[in-house]
Amino acid sequence: MSRDAAALALQVQLASFAGPSLPPAWADLLAEGLGGICLFGSNLTGSLADAAALVGEIRAARPDALVAADEEGGDVTRLHAWEASPVLGAGVLGAVDSVSLTRRVGAAVGRELAAVGIDLDLGPVADVNSDPDNPVIGTRSFGSDPALVARHVAAWVAGLQSTGVAACVKHFPGHGDTDQDSHLTLPVVGASIDVLRARELVPFAAAVDAGAAAVMTSHLMVPSVDPALPATLSAPVLALLRDELGYDGAVVSDALDMAGASAARGIPEAAVLALAAGCDLLCTGPDKDAGLVRQIQTAIVAAVDSGRLPLSRLTTAAARATLLHQGVGKGGARCEEWSLEVSEMVAAARRACVVEGPLPDLTGARVVSVETEANIAVGPGRWGLVADLTVGGGDPLPTGSLVVQVRDAHRRAEVTAAIAAHPGPLVVVEWGWPGPRTGWERAPHARICTRGNGQPSIAAVTEILGEAGWSR
Template structure:
């Protein structure tokens, strides 16, 4: 017999159902009137991005309260992975270690505690769903979009840490969404910009890509996010987000019964050549339930997507039953998330890690020390100059602070600044900070020209010949650990 939720869903019109499966985002730190109207009509949720969180945690809480006041059941989601990817701490950097650093420490208790710390932070901000953890196995060191967002290059440790992080997050009353199914780690392209291919046999996927997702499902993850990647072994034509065979693998092989969330549909890997409304229809047909549209979208686009879904039901491309299933699954899980986080009373205090001047958790700093890898013997760094080589971050990370405060900046394609040339002439050692130098030949060439005494590699630690410090990603605790190591070698700042 159908549940009350399913019966209620069936009685609503298609236009309302279409809104109920959408999770767009607007620009700014306050709720616009046109988005309030969408929420009042049944919009499924809101995904917060950097433009929504820029004013700090108190502003975020006011925003989420405004959203929930209009529609208590709306899902408010955010990408808060710890380490390099943070939305609540974009101005200063994450107060907790990222996945690669946690994987390097390989202490499941620390990973679980980190997930809980993130969850407490999000719960205090009124956020229901964290679009994390990353369950991708970063088996390709040249991956331009996963890298330090992954716990490991190997399936088993990645799976163990994914499960621990999910458990920690849930213990704080926030739901987790593992991503990017069926696995974005063995790709060499960024799906924000193009369409990657995961060209491996299904047997390899079963032993590598699927393992962390299976662990997440076993740990009770509420949602799984799709990846915009083509998997020829399952579907040679459509990316996973739009592919019934790929999403069927999640349902049938892994037995996942929660919400399938699409990665942002404005990414080239999903909507390139077809547009966002068409991508939305195809994703629903394939089996997705909640569609993330992307950052800073006008309400007019949401209406356009809604109309495309309604038209697809009318012309038979999208079965009404499939739309009802998706909307019903979102509503069922909304109830589950409310039960987990507690609605009465809602969290009302700003958590300690959200306070900009708060001291870092000593356990996070201790973990950063354990994650730190020093390759070779550090030379005497008395009088050393810190030089940053700036590089463009991928879209997921965004333009956020990273590295120690530099004394100088050396840019690829330009002559070294006079201060660096003078330091070299004086015989002062150079500490050069980079990100993912191994996959950027132009950065490697600059390093060869600078001949640094030591490199601090804040990205994924790929191959490098020379003295190097690897904190396994950027975070504020990581900065403490790197500073300590440099000072122990004589650096005076």
């Protein structure tokens, strides 16, 4: 294979291995020039010291390797998955609508990532959650109003990047108006180009103006722009970002192992198409074998040799990816005055809570978690109060006074049927998107909508329930 193309084909990959230590084969790939590593839940133990040690292993293999992670706050955390995020998530921040608070949360996330050596954060989410049945965005979004989402995306980016950690705003051109998950299938956004410009693109324009170091694509169809290929693989869709929004930073693909990108064509071919469309850094998802990096490298070189992929496009992509390695201003002195107290976050989380109906006397009430599968982006981990009992999504609720914890109950008929059938007293705590009380409209139960998970929200709900007599 062409030596230049082979080297570049490694530089444009952001890959991930399995487990909490760097395997020898991956150390070899890094030494040879692999662009970077994305750390997922399987790589992180919940210990910041372990995270820093793992980053140290990666940097020992290649000092200028890019190290990335999904650390959005709220529902999506990799560093704190087993204890819940210590900071507010986007849904809470949008409900409170304090740009200052959002900026300081972004800075808090950045300081922690910088402390363990992670230099690219795959966040914030810039999707406008206009479909309440969205199974993968929901409370990861700042809200359903484009202007509100835009101002908070800009603030979060400013806070994060003040610490020297690069932001990767996602998921272009917008994953909010879907009721399917691109991890599992290929969603379609049926909006016209005029609606896209007035809704989906507004937060991304704000991110560009805020100097976001990177933008991540989404694996969904946008027929009004390109009826043939999903956004990650579509030059016309990415031209909206480059030409219409004037963005010249790095474009990162969402994970190419997701069904929306590769189910119909395989990961190596999806990687070639993504580069050809305008992506600069190829993310391939968690727990992969080192052989996949080689397969992608071989496919890229073959595409260059055959003329399908211009060498100039690959060279440009590698140059943009390399700029991310250099950070966005190391040091972080500009954010020192942006203090953020736990009590302030708990108070904000409480303001974001919507309490529907008077709470019954909860003295002696048991906490029941209704266990439903978390979306893949959130993954496993701590959510809500520590439960006295866990039941499945289709199981009847036990009798007696209960606090019932759910996630996106409005999307799950079996969960709402169990809620409707319970005679009470019952308080439903909705940790997901605050959808309608579909299926239990006539039930007398009270409901608390938190707008997302996280330690501040857990503390706020504990306060609210405690005022009605509940105690652990």
